[in-house]
Amino acid sequence: MSRLRYWIFLSITVLAPVILVGAVELVLRATWKGGDIPVFVPAPPQMGDYLLPNPALGQRYFALQQNPPSPLVEPFAAHKPPNGYRLFVMGESAAAGFPWPPDGAFSHLLQDVLRDVMPGDSVEVINLAIPATNSYALLDQTGAVIAQHPDGVLIYVGHNEYYGALGVGSTESVGSSPALVRAYLWLERFRTFMALRDGIAKLRRSFSRPPAAAQQAASFMEVVAADQEIPLGGKAYEAGVRQFRGNLERMLGEFRAAHVPVFIASLPSNYKDMPPFASPANAAPAGADAVYDSAQAAYARGDSIWARTLYERAHDLDVVRFRAPSEFDRVIREVARAEKATYVPLDEAFRAASPDSVIGNNLILEHVHPNLAGVRLVAREFWQAMDSAHFDGHPVQLARMKPWPQYYAGMDVTPFDTLIVHHTVRTLTTRWPFVPVARDLDYRGTYKPRGAVDSLAFLASAGLPWRQAKLAVGEYYEKSGFPDSALAEYRGLIRDVPLAALPYQYAGRALMEMKQTDSAVAMLQRAYAIQPTAYTAYTLGVHSAQAKDFPQAVTYLTEAMTLDPTNPQPVYQLSLAYAMMHNLEGAQAAAMRVYQIAPQFPGLLNWMRALGMTGGR
DSSP states (O other), X not given: OOHHHHHHHHHHHHHHHHHHHXXXXXXXXXXOGGGOOOSEEEOOGGGOSXXXXXXXXGGGTOTTOSSOOOOOOXXXXXXXXXXXEEEEEEESHHHHTTTSOGGGOHHHXXXXXXXXXXXXXXXXXEEOOOTTOOHHHXXXXXXXXXXXXXXXXXXXXXXXXXXXXXXXXXXXXXXXXXXXXXXXXXXXXXXXXXXXXXXXXXXXHHHHOOOHHHHHHOOHXXXXXSSOOOOTTSHHHHHHHHHHHHHHHHHXXXXXXXXXXXXXXXXXXXXXXXXXXXXXXXXXXXXXXXXXXXXXXXXXXXXXXXXXXXXXXXXXXXXXXXXXXXXXXXXXXXXXXXXXXXXXXXXXXXXXXXXXGOOOTTTBSXXXXXXXXXXXXXXXXXXXXXXXXXXXXXXXXXXXXXXXXXXXXXXXXXXXXXXXXXXXXXXXXXXXXXXXXXXXXXXXXXXXXXXXXXXXXXXXXXXXXXXXXXXXXXXXXXXXXXXHHHHHHHXXXXXXXXXXXXXXXXXXXXXXXXXXXXHHHHHHHHHHHHSOOHHHHHHHHHHHHHTTXXXXXXXXXXXXXXXXXXXXXXXXXXXXXXXXXXXXXXXXXXXXXXXXXXXXXXXXXXXXXXXXXXXXX
């Protein structure tokens, strides 16, 4: 074989697989849209020119889960306006607001304040946090966030570092090497890699699928924890610290290079009222359980200083790592200082707001997720950090800020929402790791709801979409004669999805029942402006006629007739409006239309005779 032929043969041998893979990649890019999982996607066309966090984003990190966690639906302008002020919240379940519905997220509360003090700006606070993820996911999303030109990023992450997707103790793991995990996430940009990944995941699920009853009963905490014992100072523990530090350094470094201000918070946990998780290692002599019992005893005898030390020691010794160890706060402070980020002393604020500086159920529901008082404190601490940083030079009008209690009242979290949280927390805390496996309780399989509202709350805690449940409970309240309670639910939906027409329409209907006509009309006009419906057009038309604005009434009632052509009511009212305008021809035509739809419509024949019409003509 000649030397030239040898090199040609070698080149073909080497390049053929590359060409083949490249061809497959091009075909998959053209035919498999599901293989691309961008961080942001266009909002539905009816919402306008907006983007939102990809509801399928969790699939990047949870290859083994058929229904992975997802971020909140938070629309923002596809093209940032010149007067835009845009913040992104990045983190895990505590940052996302779990187990509260969207109105209970601290990001929404913070947005309310910012919109008051920046009246001339388009303020957007987009919550990108995804439950059960960790710093790998945040680092993976950093480039996409920078591309959206944020004016700041708020980071609250660390509790899921070990068991969150791709963590060293997670079932969703590809190894303990951070470099390997970051390479894995980079390769997910390619369809060929995603096809291979999904194929392997499908095979793994088919061989390791637990019984259906077990899948239904298990909490997500049980699903994601592979290494259920990670001792303090052990190999896996140190690997988690390294991955956390390394990911934060890279992430904050990218934001710094892009001149994006970062506010990163320390990590409060429930020390006093949350015993160490269920584990044989915790129950061993001198283990976390024994130290926690000593802390309880010290606290009971009034020695709060020593008790605080012991509580923190028990927390760090807990081998089930669903709470960030105290070392993580030191890592956060060091990385924030090195990368010129603003450190948010959230753990310190929770301590200061707790009796004897020991955080417990006064601010946290179970192990790490804040209760409503805790959510408010998170929002205030991030606000104060931004205020101390002078909003990076962005002009604000602090005199416009209302007292915090007014913002708390404006969160529109209802007793129904609190009931959802109650069922969610009970479902979580009656299973491992909160109790030993032998004492697991299938709360969802054994609980008997008490009434319609409790039943809807229970279903919402088990997966019924929150917005659907809110609408249903609001309608239940209306039918039961409690329009004020219904209005509270609809206000919560308006706060969550201000670009949707239906909550405004339902709120307007409830206000009409409450005889608050002016407020009802304002709500219905907002609904009509977003998306006209037969109900809003008809109701506004009748109101305009009553206010003697007959041209406006004709406009609304004509729209109502167009949207619901089989309903005689708006057409009859249209005939009346034309008559009041001395438009006899229009009044007669509308009356004839009513006759064609419903010849027995009450009062129609008398009205037609008054218009000089006989014999149905």
